[in-house]
Amino acid sequence: MWLFRYLFTNLYRAIQTANGRRLLWLFFRYAGRPRHQSGIIPFLQYRFQVPDALSFVWQFKEIFADESYRFQTDINEPVILDCGANIGSSLAYFRQQYPKARIIAFEADPDIGAILKQNLANNRIDGVDVVNKAVWIDDDGIDFGSGEADSASLFSETNRRHVPSVRLRDYLLRETRVDMLKIDIEGAETDVLIDCRDALRHVRNLFIEYHAYIGHPQTLGTVVQILEESGFRYYIDSNQARVRPLVNHRYRGNDVMDLQLNIFAYRP
Incomplete structure (x- = not known):
């Protein structure tokens, strides 16, 4: 066995x-x-x-x-902010597990955002406030590369365009409690967390997909420092582990990123 x-x-x-x-x-x-x-x-x-x-x-x-996004809550109507909602799979899960949750979903890519809204409507996944804008450090818009499927990024050179943005910090400060904050924003996470470092006190559970892009500094230390300063416990995982990393500096032949991690943070 x-x-x-x-x-x-x-x-x-x-x-x-x-x-x-x-x-x-x-x-x-x-x-x-x-x-x-x-x-x-x-x-x-x-x-x-x-x-x-x-x-x-x-x-x-x-x-x-x-069930990577499952979290514990002691209230019937948890507040969930889903940054990088993509086509809505995570929203279907959140609505299934937390039927009375108040959910705000952000998606930067205009084309993916249209599919997201269509999937929510066609499957009667109600009560989700969809913001088809990039999560960022201001409301001035941002240059964004629209990739295929889930590969869109600030660092993508494909189909670059200027898209509207929202400042996540403003949304966090409006809430007295955020039960789940999911951040999967393809490289913008470190800048956004730096901007929000004094606005995380009401966040109970936090998921971050961390990305390190080739040719750009790795900022994992900054992310971890912010989590520690904010009083979170955290767990870091990767489903893209590679053998002999001191020789093999990339995973799966990826020419864009050399590191991707899942970071789970929670209040003790």
Whole structure:
């Protein structure tokens, strides 16, 4: 049994839960499709328009199979700020787990934002305030590269355009309590956290997807310092570990980023 678990760890974990088994089915059914082709994928009680099947399958793994965004709350109407909501998979999960939550969702990419709104409407995921603007340090707008699927970024040189922005700090200061703050904004996270470092006192749970782009400074130390100063405990994980990192400086042949981490922070 232990040998089996060692050799087939991911498969062993997947078959333990219903959503893990659904993930296997999604991999077999959709992961081999040509990249960056739009289509409809049914899952659970939903039918989502997706711009890229493989990206969606990985979203399902993180959000529904692993339940990476699950948090504990002692109130019926938690406040959730979802920065980088993409096509709405995380919003479906939040609404499913916290049916009375007040949710504000931010999405920078205008095209992805349109798909997000369509998915929410078509699947009757109600009560989500969608802000189709980039989360940033001011309201002046920002130059933004629109990538395919979930690869849009401040650092992308593809299809660059100037998009509207909102200052996250302003939203945080309006709230007396934020039960979950999710930040997946493809490279803008460090600047935004620096701007918000004095506005995190009411945040109870925080998820940050940290990115380090090739040719730009790594700022993980700054992010961790802000978390520690704000009184958070944190856990850092990566599903993109690589063997011999002192030799292999990139993962999966990535020519854009050389590090991506999931950071989970919570109040003790």
